[in-house]
Amino acid sequence: MDESEILAIKKCQSGDGEEFGQLYDKYIKKIYDFVYYKTQHKETAEDLVSQVFMKALRKINSFKASQGTFQAWLYQIARNTVIDHYRSQKHDRNIEDVFDLASNSDIARDTEAKIKLEAVKKYLSGLKSEQRDIIIMRVWQGMSYSEISQAMNKSEAGCKMMYSRAIGRLRNEIPLMILIWLLAKG
Numbered sequence: 621m622d623e624s625e626i627l628a629i630k631k632c633q634s635g636d637g638e639e640f641g642q643l644y645d646k647y648i649k650k651i652y653d654f655v656y657y658k659t660q661h662k663e664t665a666e667d668l669v670s671q672v673f674m675k676a677l678r679k680i681n682s683f684k685a686s687q688g689t690f691q692a693w694l695y696q697i698a699r700n701t702v703i704d705h706y707r708s709q710k711h712d713r714n715i716e717d718v719f720d721l722a723s724n725s726d727i728a729r730d731t732e733a734k735i736k737l738e739a740v741k742k743y744l745s746g747l748k749s750e751q752r753d754i755i756i757m758r759v760w761q762g763m764s765y766s767e768i769s770q771a772m773n774k775s776e777a778g779c780k781m782m783y784s785r786a787i788g789r790l791r792n793e794i795p796l797m798i799l800i801w802l803l804a805k806g
Contacts (some may be wrong), residue, residue, distance in 0.1 A: 621689055629690060632680045640677050647691060648673075650761055651698050657756055658702045668705055672698045692770030695757065699771060743794045751786035754779055 621629075625646065631639040651672055656665040675697050683693050744752050753772065757763040765783075769776040 621685065625690060626685065629680065629683060629685070632677070633683070637677065640673075640680070643676075643690065644673055647694055650691070651694055654695065654756065654761060655698055655702055657760075658699075659705070664705070668701050669698075672701050675701065688770035689767050691763070692767040695763070695767070695771035696773070699753070743790055746793070747786050747789065748782075750774075751782050754783045755786055758783055 625643065628639040628642045632643070648669070652665060652669045655668050655672070656662070659665045659668065672694065676694055679697075683690060744755065747755070750772065754768055757768045757771065758765075763771070765776045765779050768774075769779045772779060774782075
């Protein structure tokens with residue numbers, strides 16, 4: 621965390637809610653992308669992301685820098701918010717299996733990327749939900765293993781192992797060019 625982020629968090633914890641806007645601006649796109657991956661629906665993702673940031677603002681005093689990064693704390697709130705959403709919807713789908721990958725807003729201009737993205741989605745759907753989440757956080761969101769472990773309430777070593785096993789499995793299943801494209805996206 622940089623100094624301005626730490627200062628903003630401390631000010632928020634002291635009752636200055638105006639400083640939360642700085643934190644919101646820094647993380648809104650990453651959290652939106654992650655929630656969208658899980659919901660596959662723009663309006664639902666927007667609603668859930670607003671809930672995530674409202675919860676974060678209400679619970680800002682529970683954040684402790686000594687226990688991890690603010691980003692990991694937000695991802696944990698986001699992940700739990702998505703799970704709660706699917707529990708409340710009582711869909712037939714397994715809430716742990718809901719995921720999607722980010723797509724370009726102008727997908728028509730890049731047909732090759734769309735084809736590769738569809739292939740990646742097909743292969744990722746064969747992984748366990750936690751493995752998909754770790755790959756999304758690591759490859760697309762650029763999070764460290766430490767942050768992923770905090771967001772998922774798992775050990776760092778466990779997250780590394782899950783990522784390694786998932787990538788190993790994908791190496792055996794995905795054609796080399798698609799795997800290279802997947803890993804290059806991060």
